[in-house]
Amino acid sequence: MAGNEADSPVPPRFRAKQSHVAAPPSPPSCAEGSGVEVVPGGAFEANSPAPPAPPFPKKKERAGAAAPQAIALPRKQVSVERAASRLIQAGFLVGLVAVWYLASTRWGVNRLLLPNPLAVYDNLLDILRSGEFIDDLETTLEELAAAFALSATGGITLGYLISRSPYWIAVFEPLFAAIYSIPIILFLPLFVLFFGLGPASKIALGAAISFFPIVINTIAGFGHVDRLFVMAARSMGASDYHLFRHVLLPAASPVILTGLRMGFTTALLSIIGSETLASLAGLGHRIVHLAEAMEMARMFAYIVFVIAIAVTLNTIVSRLEARGKRD
Amino acid sequence: MAMAAARRRSLLHGLARRPWLARLLVIAALLALWEVAARFLVDPLFLSPPSQVIMSLDKVFGTRGVPAALQLTLFELTVAFVLAVAIGLALGLVIGLQPLIRRSFFPIVLLLYCMPQVTILPLFILFFGIGAASKIAFGVTHGVFPVIVTVVAGVQNLKPILLVSARSMGASRWQMFRYVIFPHMVPSFFAGMRLGMSGVLLGVLLAELYVSVAGIGYFTTLFTQNFDPTKLLGLIGVLAAMAIVLNAVVRRAENHFARWRTE
Structure with missing residues (x-):
């Protein structure tokens, strides 16, 4: 796995350019916007800061394209969609905490496995206040x-x-x-x-x-x-x-x-x-x-x-x- | 005289032409250094020379329980990898193909991916016990996020024009998935599988080292506490070789399946 790169008579310095062209699209890493990501077990891949792929065409946009107010529509739609996704995120997190709370208080999940979130919060405050950390x-x-x-x-x-x-x-x-x-x-x-x-x-x-x-x-x-x-x-x-x-x-x-x-x-x-x-x-x-x-x-x-x-x-x-x- | 010089020149020349030969020499030099250090400089309770480690590999395998432990660890790795890839592919497709879901949940996935999961390792032991289940679960949570992220990225990199033209030619949803989305996703999917494999290795081995009753973690602890570096090094060497082989297999598969795009 390591040998093929070195066996070629052309030193990597001269080949760097062309090997990048063929590189598959690298995944976004933990921190977004990294230039070169080294992945375990291989040579580095260069991901040129390619523009993010345009989103999928939406039915509403295509339908509205013929309408006179076509220019105003997309921006409004984008902000509505952003708000919707924020709402879903917030709802997801609130739901998670709610399930946690219900599981530890009502549904009888053992306290040794899942403590009450309120108790966790109290403990967190105590840790921060006492400075024992x-x-x-x-x-x-x-x-x-x-x-x-x-x-x-x-x-x-x-x-x-x-x-x-x-x-x-x-x-x-x-x-x-x-x-x-x-x-x-x-x-x-x-x-x-x-x-x-x-x-x-x-x-x-x-x-x-x-x-x-x-x-x-x-x-x-x-x-x-x-x-x-x-x-x-x-x-x-x-x-x-x-x-x-x-x-x-x-x-x-x-x-x-x-x-x-x-x-x-x-x-x-x-x-x-x-x-x-x-x-x-x-x-x-x-x-x-x-x-x-x-x-x-x-x-x-x-x-x-x-x-x-x-x-x-x-x-x-x-x-x-x-x-x-x-x- | 002239012949010796010529031979030396051809040797150097050969070395210059073949970097892998020099690489082998570097490895050999490191092993020699280790051998000398272990034989003459370091307390034999802590380090044993590589020759002795290699010679006593059969003794490591002869220790009662070690072959079973290796088998168990390999089993945990396999199950965790398969689960991580299956769950990651399903979630990645759901998240990647629906714009609203992607915008809502992809940031959450990235946040979870960045979290140091080792802090919740004790929780896994509490929930899943000290047997194989906790190792598998911990391996899955390490391996699943890279798979999700790469699948989402692969689906996103699809050119919209391909989807539009497929639809305008009357492709059904399934046909679009089978003939447009899937082939374009394959290269990044295999890249995700490779990252997932290193994640699974990390997760399973961390959980094994943390607490283990029959897996390799049990034996590394045993050999460490008995000050038996020969067996410890042998076992770790075998595991490292296993990791290299598994990574190489996934990498081969990736190169193989990503080829159509570059041609």
Whole structure:
């Protein structure tokens, strides 16, 4: 699976363009609007920011096209449809909470399986007010910061060095892609064996898992810069520094930013995951601890809290990525 | 003398022509490093050399319960993958083909896709028990979202003109699905299957490592607590190989079925 790319005599740098044309439409990722998405187990796919496909023709629009007020109709219709979908979303969420409430109060679902949503809400307020989450949050965020710093510096440095030669790209890119397709969380027992139950094993595992998207995207970013730009800059007398600063870096940075965003997301995920599986402190540990103590309402409250934290962090990182790409 | 130089040049030349050879050399160098480190530098309680791991693979399989555990894990993976693909395809079609439903529920799907699901792993154990059911359920929730998202994206990428022309030529709903929507959806569907496979692997293995009574998670815990790195590495190696093979199979299928579009 990894070999076919490298066996071709043409180095990837020269083929980058044509291989993109044939790429299938890539799915929207977690954070929308990403430029290049590396998927596990394969070379990167470039999804040029294609305009979203026009919606299906609607019967009403076609019927109204002949009418005199045809121009005014679509806009009104769009806003009506948007309101309708918002309404459905709100109704869905309200219905979900209502079912949850009824299930826990009226329908006799065991409290140990599904606590009352009001109790969860009270617990959430209590957690936020008492500030007992601060220690665990600090542990998790410190692990995250250390792991991401390690994988970002290591991944970008190594990726840049490899990308300097088409030959090294051909040697290493399939290797990294193959390793990236293994769920590295499998190696958690080894990490625990080497680094103990404390933060060190989480940092090491998070760094190891987030290293791969970053290094693969860095190679893709620096290695697949259009040759024409490089040649033009060289022929106009650009020094190595100028070439890097004004050609390579601007061309590569969107792809690298995507890699960093993916690395951050996976680091967060794997750190919370490894805290859940084997640890002494941290948000994941707290959830497991409460689950084992059968304090369901508090556990649900912590789950809501952790999900809110994770979604906030991911949103911030996606915003930063989008801003970095715009500049 | 001249011949030796020529041979050396041809060796280098051959290496330059064949990056996969260099890749094998890199892997071999890493293994050698591991071997040296394990033999001379690290406490044998924590790391054992790769030669010993490979030699004792038969002992791993000879451990009572390990073959059954591997079989159980493979079974969980298969069931979870099939369920994730079936549910994901059905939901993706429903969400993708109805504009109102898509606008209402696709944001919810994306939000759920972004959630760190591992935080609710203890809930799965509570609801589904510590047996295979919780692993399958957790694998399904990891694998289903990429499938939904790619199916919706694939249906959306369909050119409206194809639908309009099919309808104007009098195609029924079923015919439109069978001859227009389905063939155009196939490439992204297989891309979704690949992403779903890595999701299912992640979910099932996470749940296995969290708590397990008969699956591989039980044995990784056992070998870790017994400080038996030889067997632990052997078992993890077998699982990693399994993951690589499964990913490769799905990827092959994707390349095969996506071909008609590029030709």
